[in-house]
Amino acid sequence: MALVADAGGSADIAAGRLPPEELKANFGDLHPPLDVHEARVEAERCYFCYDAPCQQACPTAIDIPLFIREIANANPLGAAKTILDSNILGGMCARVCPTEELCEEACVREAAEGKPVKIGHLQRYAVDAQMATGKHPYARAAATGKKVAVVGAGPAGLACAHALSVAGHDVVVYDARPKIAGLNEYGIAAYKTPDDFAAREAAFILSVGGIEIKTGVALGRDIALETLAKEYDAVFLGLGLPGVNKLGLPGEDTLKNVEDAVAFIADLRQAKDLSRLPIGRRVVVIGGGMTAVDAAVQSKRLGAELVTIAYRRGVEDMKASPYERELAQTNGVNIRPWARPIGLEGHDGVVSGVVFERTRLVDGKLVADGAPFRLEADVVFTAIGQTGAGDLFGATPPKMQGGKIAIDAERRTSLAKVWAGGDCVVGGLDLTVAAVEDGKRAARSIIAALA
Amino acid sequence: MVDLRTSFLGIKSPNPFWLASAPPTDRKTNVERAFRAGWGGVVWKTLGEAGPPVVNVSGPRYGAMHGPDRRLIAFNNIELITDRDLEINLQEIKQVKREWPDRALVVSLMVPCEEDAWKKILARVEETEADGIELNFGCPHGMSERGMGSAVGQVPEYIEMVTRWCKQHSRMPVIVKLTPNITDIRRPARAAKAGGADAVSLINTINSITGIDLDKMTLDVDIGGKGTHGGMCGPAVKPIALSMVSEIARDAETAGLPISAIGGVTTWKDAAEFISLGAGNVQVCTAAMTYGFKVVQEMISGLSQFMERKGYSSIEDFRGAAVPKVTDWQYLNLNYVVKAEINQDTCIKCGRCHIACEDTSHQAIWPKVDGVRKFVVNEAECVGCNLCVLVCPVENCITLVHKTEGTDPRTGQPYNQPARNWTQHPNNPAVFKAAE
Numbered sequence: 001m002a003l004v005a006d007a008g009g010s011a012d013i014a015a016g017r018l019p020p021e022e023l024k025a026n027f028g029d030l031h032p033p034l035d036v037h038e039a040r041v042e043a044e045r046c047y048f049c050y051d052a053p054c055q056q057a058c059p060t061a062i063d064i065p066l067f068i069r070e071i072a073n074a075n076p077l078g079a080a081k082t083i084l085d086s087n088i089l090g091g092m093c094a095r096v097c098p099t100e101e102l103c104e105e106a107c108v109r110e111a112a113e114g115k116p117v118k119i120g121h122l123q124r125y126a127v128d129a130q131m132a133t134g135k136h137p138y139a140r141a142a143a144t145g146k147k148v149a150v151v152g153a154g155p156a157g158l159a160c161a162h163a164l165s166v167a168g169h170d171v172v173v174y175d176a177r178p179k180i181a182g183l184n185e186y187g188i189a190a191y192k193t194p195d196d197f198a199a200r201e202a203a204f205i206l207s208v209g210g211i212e213i214k215t216g217v218a219l220g221r222d223i224a225l226e227t228l229a230k231e232y233d234a235v236f237l238g239l240g241l242p243g244v245n246k247l248g249l250p251g252e253d254t255l256k257n258v259e260d261a262v263a264f265i266a267d268l269r270q271a272k273d274l275s276r277l278p279i280g281r282r283v284v285v286i287g288g289g290m291t292a293v294d295a296a297v298q299s300k301r302l303g304a305e306l307v308t309i310a311y312r313r314g315v316e317d318m319k320a321s322p323y324e325r326e327l328a329q330t331n332g333v334n335i336r337p338w339a340r341p342i343g344l345e346g347h348d349g350v351v352s353g354v355v356f357e358r359t360r361l362v363d364g365k366l367v368a369d370g371a372p373f374r375l376e377a378d379v380v381f382t383a384i385g386q387t388g389a390g391d392l393f394g395a396t397p398p399k400m401q402g403g404k405i406a407i408d409a410e411r412r413t414s415l416a417k418v419w420a421g422g423d424c425v426v427g428g429l430d431l432t433v434a435a436v437e438d439g440k441r442a443a444r445s446i447i448a449a450l451a
Numbered sequence: 452m453v454d455l456r457t458s459f460l461g462i463k464s465p466n467p468f469w470l471a472s473a474p475p476t477d478r479k480t481n482v483e484r485a486f487r488a489g490w491g492g493v494v495w496k497t498l499g500e501a502g503p504p505v506v507n508v509s510g511p512r513y514g515a516m517h518g519p520d521r522r523l524i525a526f527n528n529i530e531l532i533t534d535r536d537l538e539i540n541l542q543e544i545k546q547v548k549r550e551w552p553d554r555a556l557v558v559s560l561m562v563p564c565e566e567d568a569w570k571k572i573l574a575r576v577e578e579t580e581a582d583g584i585e586l587n588f589g590c591p592h593g594m595s596e597r598g599m600g601s602a603v604g605q606v607p608e609y610i611e612m613v614t615r616w617c618k619q620h621s622r623m624p625v626i627v628k629l630t631p632n633i634t635d636i637r638r639p640a641r642a643a644k645a646g647g648a649d650a651v652s653l654i655n656t657i658n659s660i661t662g663i664d665l666d667k668m669t670l671d672v673d674i675g676g677k678g679t680h681g682g683m684c685g686p687a688v689k690p691i692a693l694s695m696v697s698e699i700a701r702d703a704e705t706a707g708l709p710i711s712a713i714g715g716v717t718t719w720k721d722a723a724e725f726i727s728l729g730a731g732n733v734q735v736c737t738a739a740m741t742y743g744f745k746v747v748q749e750m751i752s753g754l755s756q757f758m759e760r761k762g763y764s765s766i767e768d769f770r771g772a773a774v775p776k777v778t779d780w781q782y783l784n785l786n787y788v789v790k791a792e793i794n795q796d797t798c799i800k801c802g803r804c805h806i807a808c809e810d811t812s813h814q815a816i817w818p819k820v821d822g823v824r825k826f827v828v829n830e831a832e833c834v835g836c837n838l839c840v841l842v843c844p845v846e847n848c849i850t851l852v853h854k855t856e857g858t859d860p861r862t863g864q865p866y867n868q869p870a871r872n873w874t875q876h877p878n879n880p881a882v883f884k885a886a887e
Contacts, residue, residue, distance in 0.1 A: 047801045052802075
């Protein structure tokens with residue numbers, strides 16, 4: 001991705017809009033970690049509920065009351081073990097989970113006083129303590145001699161690989177990108193995972209041993225599913241969503257500075273020096289999900305002056321959680337609902353604005369409502385959803401449904417020896433934590449199948 | 452209009468809040484600060500006999516048990532009696548009493564169990580014009596190893612003997628401070644009364660070790676590699692003190708003996724509770740050592756508001772009001788039936804009541820109704836034990852309802868049976884025998 005100024009000079013694209021120290025602060029930790037005393041006091045707020053609603057709300061069913069009680073009693077490593085037993089990516093989930101819609105929404109203290117126990121913060125406290133020891137809390141079972149291929153080193157793939165390795169299987173993980181950890185590495189706002197956390201967590205997971213990583217290897221290009229299924233005892237597909245949706249507007253592919261938000265976030269995450277990363281003065285983000293918010297907030301934090309999220313439906317319909325929307329707004333991002341893009345404007349081959357029509361719902365259908373309006377833009381980011389890629393599987397693809405891989409409860413695909421999970425499967429929540437659960441369940445099923 | 456003034460053994464005090472004999476009452480500066488803050492009286496830190504000064508440890512002398520938010524739940528000390536010179540103490544006591552005539556000033560004493568030693572110090576204290584003396588028969592550490600403090604308080608005969616000497620050799624009112632480190636508090640109290648004590652004060656501290664440092668494998672209060680038990684006080688000891696005060700208040704032999712109550716008094720409510728069990732005033736230490744002298748202002752204000760609300764104009768109006776309600780188990784009405792009831796509007800569905808009852812009591816709370824998370828009492832199993840009420844994090848969400856109409860599904864007996872206690876119960880072998 002490369003943002004450029006136009007020849008006429010109307011597109012205001014520049015790097016280093018903010019002094020380096022301000023950039024550093026903007027992309028530092030969004031929530032500083034709890035210290036020992038804070039963690040203990042917060043942990044004591046937990047009521048240790050029976051059949052705890054928070055645990056029921058967790059896609060990976062972490063025993064939350066138990067790990068919090070362990071923290072309260074000065075046993076953070078025991079707490080970490082409790083967390084990691086259910087979710088080996090508990091560290092990342094503590095940072096990126098929409099806890100306000102999962103465990104913390106279910107917390108009885110939310111019902112009682114509107115102030116749930118800070119489960120996410122406590123989880124991070126415990127897992128950070130474990131990672132700080134530099135040790136890995138699991139030992140591998142005796143080698144089984146079985147080999148499993150995992151395609152995709154994102155949350156689903158890593159969770160699956162770890163569980164398989166602990167069970168004594170040898171695992172080879174393939175990933176098309178140069179670095180592992182998938183969206184954790186490339187797709188999440190920097191201030192949620194500072195200090196290279198995605199890579200550190202991945203290294204922590206791999207330190208169990210028995211997992212070989214092969215990066216730069218893409219399914220359908222460098223390896224074929226059929227071959228994997230032949231060469232390995234089982235295959236797990238954690239491919240993510242390699243494609244992005246298009247606006248379908250003229251100029252989308254030809255005008256400069258109309259970019260895919262996912263690519264922008266990835267570039268930002270991989271940038272060695274944020275002061276050299278260009279951004280427009282006026283940024284328009286089209287979409288209403290987490291990706292839109294991550295792109296908008298990070299644009300703002302890079303120094304963009306006017307950042308607008310334009311969404312075709314109402315604020316309540318946005319996939320970004322209320323917490324995420326508030327984060328956008330407190331970062332000075334303008335959220336403009338009921339705005340559907342109908343045209344891109346450019347100058348000298350470079351985008352200069354977006355034309356929207358106002359919308360409203362009539363009998364459940366979105367209709368145009370009133371005169372169009374125009375937002376000036378130096379950069380336009382599209383964040384209107386990602387798509388699976390059905391063309392990676394060669395002659396015998398697994399059964400697909402709506403562009404995604406169909407699976408059963410154990411995460412088996414329609415192909416023998418092939419399991420799948422994460423964003424690439426049908427029915428996913430598009431959450432890291434859900435991907436981890438898929439990987440974990442698939443691993444259990446594979447272990448049972450290979451036993 | 453509420454009047455907090457008390458006259459305890461004729462010792463006048465503007466309110467019932469005294470500072471107990473302890474570090475806060477060790478010297479004139481502190482006592483005067485306390486009086487300025489509003490304390491009604493003090494019991495001056497225990498004086499010993501003239502001679503080489505007492506030596507305290509130079510390592511830590513205090514320990515504590517904390518709640519998770521570092522709130523102090525219990526306190527522990529191994530400090531000895533005053534380590535200041537007797538003459539300086541006496542001089543300061545005299546000055547303070549002269550400058551603060553409206554406040555109570557009692558002097559705590561501890562000398563060896565020899566009549567002469569007591570005679571000598573009593574004469575000296577009398578010269579200060581202090582309002583009275585308190586005999587420290589309670590200190591459970593250090594001094595007790597030398598035959599004083601709780602070593603005396605654990606032998607009723609010694610209590611009686613020393614008390615008698617004090618009454619013989621002094622005109623001052625004598626308060627005997629009791630140790631709780633005994634099996635039956637009535638014995639030392641009776642002994643004090645037999646010796647002529649004007650009052651008892653209790654409880655002194657309880658033998659305790661607050662914790663072990665598991666890295667060093669030493670006591671958490673570690674003095675150069677070793678530790679020793681101290682005396683525990685603070686909020687956690689209040690229930691023990693309440694019970695002991697009530698025993699003395701309702702014992703046939705000691706009923707009516709004035710009591711100065713000590714033990715975990717931290718708020719006005721604690722004080723009111725002790726007074727309702729018969730105490731004429733309360734003594735405080737840990738609360739002051741935790742928060743400073745200002746805490747008395749909350750106590751004064753809270754007690755006044757309480758009395759105003761209840762229509763009590765003086766401490767005497769409600770002093771001892773709860774004493775007749777304390778009885779022995781055998782006299783409890785076994786036909787009084789309560790059942791737990793859960794208020795579904797305030798229930799936050801934490802399920803603690805269910806799991807506590809299910810795992811450890813009577814399996815009397817259902818966790819689900821029609822497959823939905825909802826906690827409901829099964830009256831056919833509920834024995835009214837109160838456990839659910841106590842573990843519920845929401846105040847007043849679970850209540851015990853007194854049943855008076857209908858039949859108890861648990862026992863098949865009607866609810867409104869006449870009162871019957873164990874002494875009248877057919878299952879009591881003694882009753883059965885008598886009926887034969």
